[in-house]
Amino acid sequence: MATEIRVPTLGESVTEATVATWFKKPGDAVAVDEMLCELETDKVTVEVPSPSAGTLGEIVAAEGDTVGVDALLATLSEGEGAAPAPTKKAEPAPQAAPTAKDEKASGSETIDVMVPTLGESVTEATVSTWFKSAGDSVTADEMLCELETDKVSVEVPAPASGTLSEILAGEGTTVEAGGKLAVMMSGDAPDVTKPAKGGEGVAAPKAPAAAEAGKGRDTEDAPSAKKMMAEHNLSSDSVTGSGKDGRIMKEDVQKALASPTSAPAPTATAPRAPVAAEDAGREERVKMTRLRQTIARRLKDAQNTAAMLTTYN
Numbered sequence: 001m002a003t004e005i006r007v008p009t010l011g012e013s014v015t016e017a018t019v020a021t022w023f024k025k026p027g028d029a030v031a032v033d034e035m036l037c038e039l040e041t042d043k044v045t046v047e048v049p050s051p052s053a054g055t056l057g058e059i060v061a062a063e064g065d066t067v068g069v070d071a072l073l074a075t076l077s078e079g080e081g082a083a084p085a086p087t088k089k090a091e092p093a094p095q096a097a098p099t100a101k102d103e104k105a106s107g108s109e110t111i112d113v114m115v116p117t118l119g120e121s122v123t124e125a126t127v128s129t130w131f132k133s134a135g136d137s138v139t140a141d142e143m144l145c146e147l148e149t150d151k152v153s154v155e156v157p158a159p160a161s162g163t164l165s166e167i168l169a170g171e172g173t174t175v176e177a178g179g180k181l182a183v184m185m186s187g188d189a190p191d192v193t194k195p196a197k198g199g200e201g202v203a204a205p206k207a208p209a210a211a212e213a214g215k216g217r218d219t220e221d222a223p224s225a226k227k228m229m230a231e232h233n234l235s236s237d238s239v240t241g242s243g244k245d246g247r248i249m250k251e252d253v254q255k256a257l258a259s260p261t262s263a264p265a266p267t268a269t270a271p272r273a274p275v276a277a278e279d280a281g282r283e284e285r286v287k288m289t290r291l292r293q294t295i296a297r298r299l300k301d302a303q304n305t306a307a308m309l310t311t312y313n
Contacts, residue, residue, distance in 0.1 A: 001077075001078050002057060002075050002076065002077055002078075003051055003052060003054070003075065003076040003077075003078055004072055004075060004076075005036065005048065005050070005051065005072070005073045005074045005075065005076055006070050006071060006072055006073060007039065007048075007067050007068065007069055007070055007071045007073060008046060008048065008069075009069060010039075010041050010044075010046060010069055011041070011043065011044065014041050014042065014043060014069075015068060015069060016041075016066055016067065016068050016069070017039040017040060017041045017046065017066070017067060018039065018040050018041075018064065018065070018066050018067075018117070019037060019038075019039060019061050019062065019063050019064065019065050019066075019067060019073070020037075020038045020039060020040045020045070020063065020117050021037060021038045021063060022036070022037045022059060022062075022063055023035055023036060023037060023038070024036050024037075024056045025056070025059075026056055026057060026058060026059055027055065027056065028055070028056050029054075029055055029056075030050045030053065030054060030055070030056055030076070031050065031053050032050060032051075032052055032053050033049045033050060034049060034050045035047050035048070035049055035050075036048050036049065036050050036056070036073075036074070037073065037074075039067075040117065040119075040120075042120050048073065050076065051076070052076065052078050053078070054076045054077045054078040055076070055077045056074060056075075056076055056077075057074065057075040057076060057077050058074060058075050059073070059074045060072050060073060060074055060075070061073045061074070064117070064178075109185065109186045109187060110165070110183055110184070110185060110186075111159055111160055111162065111183070111184050111185070111186050112180050112182075112183060113144060113156065113158070113159065113180070113181045113182040113183070113184060114178060114179065114180055114181065115147065115156070115175050115176065115177055115178055115179045115180075115181060116154060116156060116177075117177060118147075118149055118154060118177050119149070119151060119152065122149050122150065122151060122177070123176060123177055124149070124174055124175065124176045124177065125147040125148060125149045125154065125174070125175055125177075125290070126147065126148050126149075126172065126173070126174050126175075126289065126290050127145060127146075127147060127169050127170065127171050127172065127173045127174075127175060127181070128145075128146045128147060128148045128153065128171065128289065129145060129146045129171060129220050130144070130145045130167060130170075130171055131143055131144060131145060131146070131220075131244065131245075132144050132145070132164050133164070133167075134164055134165060134166055134167050135163065135164065135165070136163070136164050137162070137163050137164075138158040138161065138162065138163070138164055138184065139158065139161045140157075140158055140159070140160050140161045141157045141158060142157060142158045142244075143155050143156070143157055143158075143244065144156050144157065144158050144164065144181075144182065145181065145182075147175070148289045148290055148291050149290060149291065150290050150291060150293075150294040151291070151294075152291075153223070153291070156181060158184065159184075160184075160186045161186065161187075162184045162185050162186040162187060163184060163185045164182060164184045165182075165183050165184055165185050166182060166183045167181070167182045168180050168181060168182055168183065169181050169182070172287075220247070221236060221241070221247055221248040221249075222243070222247065222248060222249050222250060224249075224250040225239075225248045225249055225250045225252065225253050228250060228253045228254070228257075229248075229253055232253075232257060234253065234256060234257070236248060238256060239252050239253055239256045240252060240256070
């Protein structure tokens with residue numbers, strides 16, 4: 001028996017949503033309450049679970065489509081979800097050894113890294129930072145780059161494990177929603193195990209320590225962390241980063257401020273009077289991001305339109 005999957009109630013005064021992501025494809029077996037897709041509205045993100053176990057039939061509303069409340073999203077065939085489950089579990093067990101060979105054979109498969117959905121009324125973004133270079137090995141869901149729009153910053157994860165082969169949109173490039181950012185080759189996950197077999201398994205944990213030592217020069221810290229360090233007169237050397245390759249996150253700065261050792265640092269620098277000659281060498285001019293340009297424009301508009309003086313008679 002086929003079950004219809006419809007758009008749930010979206011909330012007060014919300015009449016439509018956009019299909020952001022489908023986590024299942026037609027023919028996939030699903031369990032009860034397993035997440036099928038994700039809807040985005042102007043206010044919230046809504047997850048649509050499976051009402052029963054079975055097999056996903058036809059997807060009526062594809063990714064990017066705008067749907068109304070109670071609209072048909074897909075159809076589900078009940079009672080067929082239990083049969084494929086043991087088949088999937090039985091296949092990998094006896095073929096554990098050949099799987100590594102199969103992954104090498106499938107290394108020629110290319111995967112496009114696309115610009116994700118940027119939000120309501122946002123059609124383009126600027127590539128702010130690339131955290132990986134062409135030829136680097138990446139794992140699934142590892143952050144590849146960061147995009148900036150007029151409203152938010154969006155992180156783009158890797159869709160699968162493999163190797164980043166080509167970067168199509170460099171830093172500072174303006175890209176549209178759904179545009180192609182890079183191309184990666186899947187199936188290169190076994191390359192990660194090769195250094196371990198070569199006797200470098202002990203050197204692997206030492207590599208992050210070396211990366212943390214030089215993170216101030218090679219790794220871009222989070223923008224929120226930079227802002228907080230500037231507000232509290234903290235240097236990046238006094239903060240230990242917990243992000244990828246020693247990247248300093250906002251939580252790391254908060255921990256450094258809470259520790260007693262970081263308290264005297266700002267008081268020591270506070271009495272120093274600013275000297276133009278000394279500060280000129282440390283001054284750096286950076287191109288404003290789209291987000292900061294929008295903030296500056298809105299603040300100037302507010303200054304021009306707000307009443308400077310109000311008189312009551």
